Amino acid sequence: MASRPGRIPGSPRAVRTANNPPIEQPHPHIDFDTVARAAERIRSGGVVAFPTETVYGLGADALNPEAVARVFRLKGRPSTNPLIVHVSGPSMARGVVSQWTPRADALAREFWPGPLTLVLPRGDAVPEIVTAGSPGVAVRAPNHPLAIALLMSAGRPLVGPSANLSGRVSPTTASHVREAFDEDDVMVLDGGACPVGIESTVLSIMEGPPRILRPGVIGPDAIARVLGEPVLENAKGDGPALSPGMLAVHYAPHTPATIADPDDVQDLLDDADEDADQCVVLSHRLAIEVGEPHELIRMPAGAAEYAGALYAALRAADDRAADRIIVDRPPTTSEDPAEAWVWRAIADRLRRACARG
Ligand code: AMP
Ligand code: MG
Numbered sequence: 001m002a003s004r005p006g007r008i009p010g011s012p013r014a015v016r017t018a019n020n021p022p023i024e025q026p027h028p029h030i031d032f033d034t035v036a037r038a039a040e041r042i043r044s045g046g047v048v049a050f051p052t053e054t055v056y057g058l059g060a061d062a063l064n065p066e067a068v069a070r071v072f073r074l075k076g077r078p079s080t081n082p083l084i085v086h087v088s089g090p091s092m093a094r095g096v097v098s099q100w101t102p103r104a105d106a107l108a109r110e111f112w113p114g115p116l117t118l119v120l121p122r123g124d125a126v127p128e129i130v131t132a133g134s135p136g137v138a139v140r141a142p143n144h145p146l147a148i149a150l151l152m153s154a155g156r157p158l159v160g161p162s163a164n165l166s167g168r169v170s171p172t173t174a175s176h177v178r179e180a181f182d183e184d185d186v187m188v189l190d191g192g193a194c195p196v197g198i199e200s201t202v203l204s205i206m207e208g209p210p211r212i213l214r215p216g217v218i219g220p221d222a223i224a225r226v227l228g229e230p231v232l233e234n235a236k237g238d239g240p241a242l243s244p245g246m247l248a249v250h251y252a253p254h255t256p257a258t259i260a261d262p263d264d265v266q267d268l269l270d271d272a273d274e275d276a277d278q279c280v281v282l283s284h285r286l287a288i289e290v291g292e293p294h295e296l297i298r299m300p301a302g303a304a305e306y307a308g309a310l311y312a313a314l315r316a317a318d319d320r321a322a323d324r325i326i327v328d329r330p331p332t333t334s335e336d337p338a339e340a341w342v343w344r345a346i347a348d349r350l351r352r353a354c355a356r357g
Contacts, residue, residue, distance in 0.1 A: 030149055034189065039153035041187055047071060049163040049177045050150050051191030052142035054115050054200050054216070055170040055311070056177050057086065057160025058186065059150065062096065065127035068159055072129070074185055077166040082132040083159040084117050084200070085139045088151040093139050096157050098123045103205045103227055110226045113143035115200040116218045130159055136206050146191040162199065163188075169251050169318070169353070172197050172311045197308035198349055203231075215348050217307060219341030250352040251311070253318040255280075257325040257354045265328050269294055272324060280317040283328035295320060299330070303342035306330055310346060314353060327354065 038048040045067040048059045058075060060067035062085045072079060087093045090108045094100045097120040104118055122137040131137050142148070142160075151158060162170035163177045163186070171177045174190035181188075201216030203223060211232040212220055220231040260268055265281060269290060272279045281290050284299040284306060297313050300306050317325045332347055334340040 030145060032149070032153075035146070035149045035153050038150055038187055038189055039155075042067075042150070042154040042156060042158065045070070047074060047186050048150065049171075049174075049181070049186050049188045050144075050147050050158075050160065051174070051189060051194055052086070052144045052147045052160070053194060054142070054196045054198065055172055055194050056163040056174065056188075057142075057147070057158070058163040058181075059086070059158040059160050061154070062086075062130055062157040062159045063125055063127070065129050068127060068129050071159055071161065074181060075161060075164070075166045077161065079129070080132050081166075082134055082138060083130050083161050084202075085126065085130060085137055086147065086151060086158045086160045087139055087141050088148060089113070089141050092151070092157055093118075093141070096123050096126050096137055096139055097121055101205065103210065106226050107203070107205070107223065108141070111218060111222075112141040113148065114141070114218070115143070115196050115216050116140060116223075117200045117202045117214075117216075119202065119204040119206055119213065121206060136204065138202060140200055144191060144194075146189050150189065167250055167252055169253055169311050169314050170199060172308075176312075176315060193308075193312070195308055196304075197310055197312075198345055201345075215341070215345040217304065217342050217345060219338060219344075221337050221341070249355040251314075251349050252353050252356060253314045253325060255318050255320075255322055255325050256356060257314075257317075257327060259327045259329050259350050259354045261329050265326060268324075268326055275323075277323035278320075279324045279326050280320050280322045281326045281328060282313050282317060284330050285328060288328065295322070299328075303331075303334065303339045303346065307342055307346055310349065 041048050042061050045064055047070055049056050050059050058071050060071045085096050099121050104120055117138045117140040119136040119138045122131050126137050164171050165180050172194040174188050177188050201218040202214035204211045204213055209232050211234050220233050224231045279294045282297045282299050284301045290296045300309055327350055332343050
């Protein structure tokens with residue numbers, strides 16, 4: 001679709017409703033020449049990393065199996081781990097599913113563009129490599145002006161797994177993406193820092209009751225209110241991976257990482273002193289102090305802000321090349337159910353980041 005400078009033709013406006021998490025809208029300057037070049041690259045089977053409100057995605061034409069295979073190769077992603085298809089909205093979504101159901105319609109009206117991925121029956125146009133052979137396809141409309149500009153300019157649905165090497169910490173800035181991929185392989189659209197900072201909620205609405213396969217900032221209560229029916233939570237943590245590709249170790253820094261209850265942080269630092277180990281501590285508590293040679297990375301005390309800062313903090317901790325990262329366990333509950341759910345999504349990512357620690 002042709003685009004005029006300064007305006008995204010027909011782009012959906014981000015609407016904040018009672019059920020939508022408060023997302024600070026990024027306002028990057030959109031250079032439409034660059035977007036047009038990126039779109040051309042997509043149409044010719046190339047790979048373009050693009051910002052979304054959650055994390056940066058590694059984009060390719062979802063309807064071109066060779067382009068999708070390139071994404072799997074670049075990431076080193078197992079072929080059993082399916083990719084989310086990004087669309088500009090419900091009309092593009094209808095082209096990738098075999099049934100656009102009333103539940104899908106209601107959820108898209110409420111939460112799109114936004115961090116909710118819907119798993120629906122796969123349409124014939126979508127190559128099997130995208131869904132790792134599964135009969136369901138995961139689809140979402142990202143809420144970021146550059147992502148929307150790219151989708152509309154390319155006129156194609158885009159696969160967009162997080163733009164990191166498989167298993168590593170997801171990127172929330174363009175320079176995180178640059179660190180992992182060669183300029184010749186991946187063109188990067190720079191839209192600044194991703195405001196949500198953790199990956200979307202994945203919800204299956206294939207058959208039976210709706211089921212959350214991966215937690216994100218949109219929680220079951222908000223979804224249940226829209227659907228008028230209960231929502232199952234399969235992503236409760238230590239159980240088996242229920243969404244394909246949800247591996248126990250994921251989002252992992254190179255430095256061994258441990259999650260510790262607040263009372264235990266000092267004991268771990270004392271142990272480290274005995275072994276002459278250096279630690280980096282991520283903590284949301286104002287009162288905490290860590291003595292030399294350890295370092296402290298201060299985390300926000302609010303759930304949404306903590307999520308937004310998490311991956312950049314894990315990367316910064318990794319860059320210190322310390323012996324160990326200690327994450328001071330953030331709250332897991334809140335009086336506000338929506339905030340409690342964000343803490344649980346954060347706990348899910350921290351558990352995976354620390355699974356080897
Ligand atoms: P990423 O894009 O790296 O955040 O990973 C996408 C995740 O979405 C996968 O690891 C799965 O957990 C989930 N997902 C993607 N496609 C499907 C699908 N067809 N069915 C169920 N879950 C999916
Ligand atoms: Mg990922």
